[in-house]
Amino acid sequence: MTESPPPLSFNDFQRLIREMYFEKDLARGIDGTFMWLMEEVGELAAVLREGTPAEQAAEFADVLAWLTTIANVAGVDLAAALHEKYGAGCPGCGQLVCTCDDAGKP
């Protein structure tokens, strides 16, 4: 891990990605943007197998950026979505430390 920067919020990052890419994202649309996300997911898989920590960090960042850019086009607020789904504990068992069956999801 590298040294942590000041806290970065999902709202701030989603706004940053919107400012950087929204016009292009909107023109490309969700389907075309999803293809880029998939390419980055593949790159993440590759570096998880044999990449350096810095390469792994960069690919996580890219996947997050493409996921965020799709959320912008779809009009989804990521912070609100996370709060709704995970803000009250594990969606499966409702506990802060998950007690779901190990074979189950997650």
Added chain:
Amino acid sequence: MTESPPPLSFNDFQRLIREMYFEKDLARGIDGTFMWLMEEVGELAAVLREGTPAEQAAEFADVLAWLTTIANVAGVDLAAALHEKYGAGCPGCGQLVCTCDDAGKP
């Protein structure tokens, strides 16, 4: 979009997911966890085609949660990774509003 909750930082969310799932994630390992991520990515694709806004928000949350859980197992600090890759503008052109060739990435 639903009403925004108080700012949620990547550090806070990564810590929350660690508290909820780290023991299970570590036991399952990166490969098995990546399979769950892929399932969620597929569900996201499906709801982007024909889901409600609430369903789309929930699937974005799930993809973020599984991506974060893999980052925990790999020892990657997501906030630091984002800051490193996107903190100084578009990694392609270096501009806050991307001016990369439209045919290029991103």
